[in-house]
Amino acid sequence: MIPSTTLNLSGNRFTVWYRLSGTKDEAQTKADNICLEQTVEFPYALIPDGPIRDHIIGKIESFDSIDDHQHLVKISYAIETTAFELTQTLNVIYGNISLIPGIRVEGLELPGEYLRNFQGPRFGRDGLRQLLNIPKRPLLCTALKPMGLSAKQLGEIAYQLALGGLDIIKDDHGLSNQPFAPFQERVRYCVEGVERANRQTGKQSIYMPNITAPAERVFENALFAKENGAGGLLISPGLTGFDIIRQIAIDPNIKLPIFSHPTFLGSMINSPDNGIAHNVIFGQLTRLAGADATIFPNYGGRFSFSLEECQKIVTGTTIPMGQIKTIFPVPGGGMSLARINDMLQVYGNDVVLLIGGDLHRHGPDLTENCRIFKTTVESLI
Amino acid sequence: MIPSTTLNLSGNRFTVWYRLSGTKDEAQTKADNICLEQTVEFPYALIPDGPIRDHIIGKIESFDSIDDHQHLVKISYAIETTAFELTQTLNVIYGNISLIPGIRVEGLELPGEYLRNFQGPRFGRDGLRQLLNIPKRPLLCTALKPMGLSAKQLGEIAYQLALGGLDIIKDDHGLSNQPFAPFQERVRYCVEGVERANRQTGKQSIYMPNITAPAERVFENALFAKENGAGGLLISPGLTGFDIIRQIAIDPNIKLPIFSHPTFLGSMINSPDNGIAHNVIFGQLTRLAGADATIFPNYGGRFSFSLEECQKIVTGTTIPMGQIKTIFPVPGGGMSLARINDMLQVYGNDVVLLIGGDLHRHGPDLTENCRIFKTTVESLI
Structure with a gap:
């Protein structure tokens, strides 16, 4: 068991829509794994109750089946997981899970509290x-x-x-x-x-x-x-x-x-x-x-x-x-x-x-x- | 027609093996396109006889069908096309053609004349x-x-x-x-x-x-x-x-x-x-x-x-x-x-x-x- 910790998070989260291939059961397992893989990369059972479980691990916000073999899951992440870096943002969105077939990023919603750290295009x-x-x-x-x-x-x-x-x-x-x-x-x-x-x-x-x-x-x-x-x-x-x-x-x-x-x-x-x-x-x-x-x-x-x-x-x-x-x-x-x-x-x-x-x-x-x-x-x- | 040019090339080439999906005819067309797309990105007919045609455009060195739907083509490129840069090397190997489905890089052979521009791992x-x-x-x-x-x-x-x-x-x-x-x-x-x-x-x-x-x-x-x-x-x-x-x-x-x-x-x-x-x-x-x-x-x-x-x-x-x-x-x-x-x-x-x-x-x-x-x-x- 890892030590308990305190975290000073803003509460703001960003959202990624993933389209998952497979049966509904497979996709639900995949969605759970994405929440862990893209953040703590650690067995859920070994994380004590507290802010890492509650806020750092990705959260499934919705899960909808498109058909028998495709499912759309909406997962949110604390904006602080990105360190407000573009590199680490890409890593949270589609880092390790890029190595697992049958996961496609379909949508992305970034809140203003995240976006204000970026200038975006100058022109x-x-x-x-x-x-x-x-x-x-x-x-x-x-x-x-x-x-x-x-x-x-x-x-x-x-x-x-x-x-x-x-x-x-x-x-x-x-x-x-x-x-x-x-x-x-x-x-x-x-x-x-x-x-x-x-x-x-x-x-x-x-x-x-x-x-x-x-x-x-x-x-x-x-x-x-x-x-x-x-x-x-x-x-x-x-x-x-x-x-x-x-x-x-x-x-x-x-x-x-x-x-x-x-x-x-x-x-x-x-x-x-x-x-x-x-x-x-x-x-x-x-x-x-x-x-x-x-x-x-x-x-x-x-x-x-x-x-x-x-x-x-x-x-x-x-x-x-x-x-x-x-x-x-x-x-x-x-x-x-x-x-x-x-x-x-x-x-x-x-x-x-x-x-x-x-x-x-x-x-x-x-x-x-x-x-x-x-x-x-x-x-x- | 673009102007004719002279080029001072070493004659050394590096080789990429591509596995192409599709019928044999489709794969042969694809192979021809790779030779152009990864180098001149220009209509072949508009390039005058001379060193660009002869040396800059990729060359099909061999073409073998694995089965009815898969084919292995070996294409060589002048090492100078890479500018001896890793970024441009990746670009020649699999740049624009990454945007075309059914092309997979299976092998890579880089000659000593190219490799001597790189230190590789220090340890x-x-x-x-x-x-x-x-x-x-x-x-x-x-x-x-x-x-x-x-x-x-x-x-x-x-x-x-x-x-x-x-x-x-x-x-x-x-x-x-x-x-x-x-x-x-x-x-x-x-x-x-x-x-x-x-x-x-x-x-x-x-x-x-x-x-x-x-x-x-x-x-x-x-x-x-x-x-x-x-x-x-x-x-x-x-x-x-x-x-x-x-x-x-x-x-x-x-x-x-x-x-x-x-x-x-x-x-x-x-x-x-x-x-x-x-x-x-x-x-x-x-x-x-x-x-x-x-x-x-x-x-x-x-x-x-x-x-x-x-x-x-x-x-x-x-x-x-x-x-x-x-x-x-x-x-x-x-x-x-x-x-x-x-x-x-x-x-x-x-x-x-x-x-x-x-x-x-x-x-x-x-x-x-x-x-x-x-x-x-x-x-x-």
């Missing part, structure tokens, strides 16, 4: 619109590709893309610090290319480098990008951990919008009965971390997301979360000019439209293709 | 044995629990555990910086408890705090732990990103053994046709990052790993990887004293035996239970 939807001076229309984005070109060549492509009037020219997420296009050299050439185009167009396109890097260099990359004229930052939290987004978003020396890329996070969603649902991982958690926009594969592209899953992500970008700002959905992944109308029907104007390779495919003049992208959008809204 | 199996002065027998480990106790109470339990002769007393992975047991206070109390026990026993148990934390604090936690007498570090790379292990492992001011915890990584393995196989994620990649030991759920415990999956992890800890040292497997998760014999049969002596809650359950005297753990192991080897 969010409204801030990004203000920054880019685009009050209403969808934002237009593309990716610099392909890996293998030199920094100078990528800078020239960035120039052509910005000349065509696109708002955001981001690095492809696979460009990191390869010897043929090193990060710092790439930032210099691409910023130069975009600024040259801006002088010609009078517009304010921004270049957004991929700062995803080894642990000791992500923050350094962000500072270098800021100091050298980049207008935003791309990060892949699956590779770096989600919390680095928060660190960069709150830093007073950086103050750049952050786009989150979904690479390496697919195993969270590609099995229907495991992982963390689209709205939570690509919506709420990305937003809590502090990204201003969340990139995800649009339905009907090279990837497998359904329309409904994409709509759930949009819900996650706007669902009330205390003072945490709403963020932009950025559907991409095999998008084409031919699909703009369809995308606008689904997403409305509060979207960043991301078209990559297809901008090169549309015709021989890349700048002209960008203009077509822009005029197509303007004609449809 | 590894031999180094950890030397450090702890345990030449042959299994290492004995337990976890400080439960969440909710104060730092002082955890320090007292650490004392009792070390007095019983256990080698490694690690924090439970859910202890981070909660208000009831803040990190720095916990490190001080637990180091004091373990050192007090060591003075009585004449042995050298170590305390291993969990340094998993927000991005700007992980490294700081490691330094604090080192400066305050901790003997090792616990990190959860699913929460922090794998690369932080590397940063800490190579740091000349820290020089402590690192144990990796599998929390939040479960979705990599809990769907049989998706993710990254046990031997790669918990073996090779954890080792490449620089952990000296890899914790994973033992077969037959609270989790669902099979004996075969656990054996594959062990293979991943020893498979030749250039100069990268071998590391310890640490099976845990619901282990009990009654299972020691079985575990020794499976893992032999080169294992860290991790028993948590059951040490509290075995009898009323925690120190005595630790002695039983140790004498049981000694009687069986």
Whole structure:
């Protein structure tokens, strides 16, 4: 038996909805185990009566069977179990139980007392619109590709893309610090290319480098990008951990919008009965971390997301979360000019439209293709 | 069409084995797509003849059907695509394609020319044995629990555990910086408890705090732990990103053994046709990052790993990887004293035996239970 203890807790709890696979009995046992596994990881019988039993161990708030093999359980946890850290929050939500098949996080509700410890996105939807001076229309984005070109060549492509009037020219997420296009050299050439185009167009396109890097260099990359004229930052939290987004978003020396890329996070969603649902991982958690926009594969592209899953992500970008700002959905992944109308029907104007390779495919003049992208959008809204 | 380019590549490539689900035709298309998606993310037809086509795009080295619905494809990538970064290496191995169901990474082969950019574990199996002065027998480990106790109470339990002769007393992975047991206070109390026990026993148990934390604090936690007498570090790379292990492992001011915890990584393995196989994620990649030991759920415990999956992890800890040292497997998760014999049969002596809650359950005297753990192991080897 462990010693008894006293705890000074606020009484505030946050809530996670889990969908559990199995018979009702199996799911009830699973729910009990989640309450222990995600908190004390200790045999219930050995914990004395008192505040650990009463408040630290997760509490089943409701249990409903969807059908014979699926059940929805709502479990609450004391907010203090998270230490008000994003890392430990992820750990309580889906840490050890990620190792048990048949548990999927479907929903998340965080109270204001928890959320006030987080700043969330610095810009969010409204801030990004203000920054880019685009009050209403969808934002237009593309990716610099392909890996293998030199920094100078990528800078020239960035120039052509910005000349065509696109708002955001981001690095492809696979460009990191390869010897043929090193990060710092790439930032210099691409910023130069975009600024040259801006002088010609009078517009304010921004270049957004991929700062995803080894642990000791992500923050350094962000500072270098800021100091050298980049207008935003791309990060892949699956590779770096989600919390680095928060660190960069709150830093007073950086103050750049952050786009989150979904690479390496697919195993969270590609099995229907495991992982963390689209709205939570690509919506709420990305937003809590502090990204201003969340990139995800649009339905009907090279990837497998359904329309409904994409709509759930949009819900996650706007669902009330205390003072945490709403963020932009950025559907991409095999998008084409031919699909703009369809995308606008689904997403409305509060979207960043991301078209990559297809901008090169549309015709021989890349700048002209960008203009077509822009005029197509303007004609449809 | 993008411009042609020249590339100064070494010609060295690394290899990934993917198991693909679907018909043979579907799998062949999938394999072609992987080669593009993980590198150029660009339409093949728009890439001119030259080094990007010839060397940057992934190459299918072999394709074999396991049965009508499963196929094993071996794809090689130029080592330069990784920028010799762990983050970008993960991105090439399983980045965007993680978002496509039915692709599982089954094997990984990294050539010496790539590996020489990584130090890997500072200690590894031999180094950890030397450090702890345990030449042959299994290492004995337990976890400080439960969440909710104060730092002082955890320090007292650490004392009792070390007095019983256990080698490694690690924090439970859910202890981070909660208000009831803040990190720095916990490190001080637990180091004091373990050192007090060591003075009585004449042995050298170590305390291993969990340094998993927000991005700007992980490294700081490691330094604090080192400066305050901790003997090792616990990190959860699913929460922090794998690369932080590397940063800490190579740091000349820290020089402590690192144990990796599998929390939040479960979705990599809990769907049989998706993710990254046990031997790669918990073996090779954890080792490449620089952990000296890899914790994973033992077969037959609270989790669902099979004996075969656990054996594959062990293979991943020893498979030749250039100069990268071998590391310890640490099976845990619901282990009990009654299972020691079985575990020794499976893992032999080169294992860290991790028993948590059951040490509290075995009898009323925690120190005595630790002695039983140790004498049981000694009687069986």
